[in-house]
Structure formats: structure tokens, C-alpha cells
Amino acid sequence: MAIKERVPMREQAPEKRIKNFDSVPLGYSIEEAVSEAKRCIQCKNPLCEIGCPVRMKIRDIIHYIAMEDFKSAFLLAKSDNAVPAITGRVCPQEEQCERKCILGKQSKAINIGKLFAFVADWARENNVVEDVKVIENGKKVAIVGAGPAGITCAVDLRKLGYKVSLFEALHMAGGVLQYGIPAFRLPRDVVDYELSFLEKNGVDVELNSIVGQNIDFEDLRNDYDAIYLATGAGAPKFLGCAGEKLKGVYSANEFLIRVNLMKAYKFPKWDTPIICGDKVGVIGCGNVALDSARCAKRLGAKEVYILYRRTKQHAPARIEEILHAEEEGIIFKEMVAPCYMTGTDDGWVNGIQLIKTEFKGVDKSGRKRPVNLENSEHIFELDTVINALGTTPNRLFLSKVPELETYDWGGIKINDNYMTNMDGVFAGGDALTGGSTVIEAMGNGRDAAKVIDEYIKK
Numbered sequence: 001m002a003i004k005e006r007v008p009m010r011e012q013a014p015e016k017r018i019k020n021f022d023s024v025p026l027g028y029s030i031e032e033a034v035s036e037a038k039r040c041i042q043c044k045n046p047l048c049e050i051g052c053p054v055r056m057k058i059r060d061i062i063h064y065i066a067m068e069d070f071k072s073a074f075l076l077a078k079s080d081n082a083v084p085a086i087t088g089r090v091c092p093q094e095e096q097c098e099r100k101c102i103l104g105k106q107s108k109a110i111n112i113g114k115l116f117a118f119v120a121d122w123a124r125e126n127n128v129v130e131d132v133k134v135i136e137n138g139k140k141v142a143i144v145g146a147g148p149a150g151i152t153c154a155v156d157l158r159k160l161g162y163k164v165s166l167f168e169a170l171h172m173a174g175g176v177l178q179y180g181i182p183a184f185r186l187p188r189d190v191v192d193y194e195l196s197f198l199e200k201n202g203v204d205v206e207l208n209s210i211v212g213q214n215i216d217f218e219d220l221r222n223d224y225d226a227i228y229l230a231t232g233a234g235a236p237k238f239l240g241c242a243g244e245k246l247k248g249v250y251s252a253n254e255f256l257i258r259v260n261l262m263k264a265y266k267f268p269k270w271d272t273p274i275i276c277g278d279k280v281g282v283i284g285c286g287n288v289a290l291d292s293a294r295c296a297k298r299l300g301a302k303e304v305y306i307l308y309r310r311t312k313q314h315a316p317a318r319i320e321e322i323l324h325a326e327e328e329g330i331i332f333k334e335m336v337a338p339c340y341m342t343g344t345d346d347g348w349v350n351g352i353q354l355i356k357t358e359f360k361g362v363d364k365s366g367r368k369r370p371v372n373l374e375n376s377e378h379i380f381e382l383d384t385v386i387n388a389l390g391t392t393p394n395r396l397f398l399s400k401v402p403e404l405e406t407y408d409w410g411g412i413k414i415n416d417n418y419m420t421n422m423d424g425v426f427a428g429g430d431a432l433t434g435g436s437t438v439i440e441a442m443g444n445g446r447d448a449a450k451v452i453d454e455y456i457k458k
């Protein structure tokens, strides 16, 4: 039997969407979702599920969608994933579930992410919610950080009967979902709705609460039966080169926080200014770099360049984001590395010295290694530079708990059970890795909830 083609996702046209921050994908209609779900051949051993860090029952969820039983599909999705509308939109499915889909060998894999976003949106429109019955067990857990890892751990522990307090430094829960990923990829009404269930299900969310600053860590140790550290990796890495402190040079963190969390794209309705020039260069080619480039375009930049020392085929960004960026006119300047930035007499950046690279051998992770090509330095004129070289865990919290063991680069050390060197203190998410994916952080949160439950019961 011939395999049907994947049902395409309708999207805002590039020339229209570069002028707004609304969602790029427009979502499946019921007919489209059912038609896409019917492509699934319902494998006896669904390989797609092996690739999912929170172990969603993908095959059965898709079966329910194909049967038009969206309620059962949603409730099954929600039983393993606190935020299916979010992961459906931002997971790198092509590296995980969809990569293992057997249909991918002959045609395109099932569009698992978009189907899950569809079913979660359908539940929201139809007021279908998970009925969480909590039998209180009298024990208390404190969670530090309300990003994907902390949220997932909080929800799972709450379902097991724990009183959970979730401490978040910012004025909104969500972590990167709120301050990093732009609304055109992850609409904020979706995030707000998904996160509203934390409090509805009895998680005590304490915003503006910086553990180590206005909340004392020792107090948490005394007051709670266990602590889960999910503080993420919010500190930017810098090049350490000349010119990095010129005006017009941003870290991607600052740029994206201004745009997304502090709504600079709604200036002057929102009181957050942002200066974005006509010719913008973004260093790096991960999701953070592409988000920065696409935001700059929407803020009115005429030319936006991704400056990358490999080619985009080797980039860590999601394929969908690269395609969308190209459609939006982002220019990929490949095989170049930054050396330093040049500036005007009054301290504004006006260029970047780049050096060409070539591939020689492979690095420790098996990726092709770019090396600098001698005598290929050249100045590239720009008026804004955004540095998206990666992140490390924030040192503020770590400096307040010096007895907590970390790696030199700041990652928190844990044993096989997610426990740190401090009894009853567990950790997960980007705080361990320095940066991964939403669903990996959520997987960590789920696993940690299980071991915290076992620890407290013992």
C-alpha cells in the first residue's frame, strides 16, 4: 500500500510574519490532524516511544486522534507530559520520536509534534482538563527554578501527594519558555494556559523568590523533606575578545530577555527599549542564535547574518527553525569564526573581524572540527552583534552554597539517583548539563520526582 504524503502545516507567509510576533505555524484543523494521524501504521513495537525522554505513549495517542477521540488522546498525553502544547511546538522531534518513525524510511515521518500541539489546543478550546486527585501524604518538597525541569518535577510530586513549593527568581514561571523562546515559536497564551495548572493542582508557586538571595537555602533545608535544584543555565558565555563591551553588542540572553520577557517588541506600549541596527550579525547557529536573528528581523533589521564556524548542516538548531529563518531572509555566513569587534570613536560597534575556517578531523563529540585558515582575516561591517555562543549555570546561587559540589564550568554534580553531595538535595535540567532541550529537562524532572519519592519514603 502506498504511503500517503505528510499533511503539510499551514504557516504565516514569510513576508507577513517578519512584521509580527504571532505564531508561524497556524496549526492543524480537525480534518488535517485526523488525516495525518491515519498515516500512522500503529507499529507493534513503536520505536518513536523509545526516543521520548518523558516516555509518552505516542502510538496510542495518535490512534485516538485517528479515531477522533481527542479527549482520550489529550488525557493520555497529559498523563506523561505536563505541557504537551509546549513540547509539541518546540521539541526537536526530528532528533527524537520522529527520527525513529518507520514511515521516515519511505516518506516523511508522522508529524508527531504538530499532532500533539493540535490535541492540546483542542482540549483547551473544549475545556477538557486532567482530573488530578491528590491524596496528601504530609511531606514537603521545595523546588528551586520553574523551568521545564522544575515544573515537571513539581507536577509529578504533587500527583504523588507531596506539598510542593516552587521558588522562581523571575516574576513569571516558565524559565526559558518564558524568557528565551520567542512568541512566534511558542505563543505566550499557550505557555500561560499550560502553567496555570500548577496552581490549580495545588503547587505553591513563589515568584520573585531568588533562593540564595531573598530566600535562605538553609531555611529550605530545615523546612522541607527534600529539595530539587532546577536552576537552569542562564549565564551567557562570552568570547573574551576586544570590542565585546562596545555599545550595540549584546549577549543573546540579554537580547532575548528584553524582547520576550520584557516585551521590547511591544515598545512603547511596554516600557522596554531595545536598540537593533540595520545590519545585525549573530554569532552561533543553535536555537538561541536563530531565535535572536529572527527577533532582530522582526524588530526591523534590514540584513541579518548568522556567523557560524561550521555549515548549517552541522548546526545544533532544529531543522524547522533553519528553514523558517531562511524563508525569512536570514543570511547564513558559514565557515567563519569571530576574532574581535571594531568600534566608532563614540563607542558603538561598527564591525567584526572574522577569520575563515576549514574542516580538519573531528572533535571529541565526533563532529567535524573547524580550524582557522591562516591569513583569511577580514572585517565585516555591522552595527549590532548578538553573541549566542552558549550558556553556563548561573553562579549567583552556586556561590551562596559553596559546599555543593560542581564541575569547574559550574554544572552541579549528582550521583546515579540525581542526588547531589548534600543529603536530600537533588538536581536536574540545564543546571547539570549547561544546556539541552525542553524535553530532556522534563525527563530529568520526571526521573528526579521518582527518586525523591523513594528517598522520602525510606
Ligand SMILES: Cc1cc2nc3c(=O)[nH]c(=O)nc-3n(C[C@H](O)[C@H](O)[C@H](O)COP(=O)(O)OP(=O)(O)OC[C@H]3O[C@@H](n4cnc5c(N)ncnc54)[C@H](O)[C@@H]3O)c2cc1C
Pocket (backbone or CB within 6 Å): 090, 091, 092, 144, 145, 146, 147, 148, 149, 150, 167, 168, 169, 170, 173, 174, 175, 176, 177, 180, 181, 209, 210, 211, 212, 230, 231, 232, 233, 234, 256, 287, 288, 291, 318, 394, 397, 428, 429, 430, 431, 435, 436, 437, 438, 439, 441
Ligand atoms: C533562546 C532559547 C531557545 C531554545 N529553544 C529550544 C527549542 O526550540 N527546543 C528545545 O527543546 N529546547 C530549546 N532550548 C533549550 C531549553 O529551553 C532548555 O534546555 C530548558 O528550558 C532547560 O530547562 P530547565 O528547567 O533546566 O532550565 P530553565 O528553563 O533555564 O529554567 C530555570 C529557572 O530557574 C530559575 N532560577 C535560577 N536560579 C534561581 C534561584 N537561585 N532561585 C529561584 N529560581 C532560580 C530561572 O529564573 C529559571 O526560570 C532553548 C533555549 C534557549 C535559551
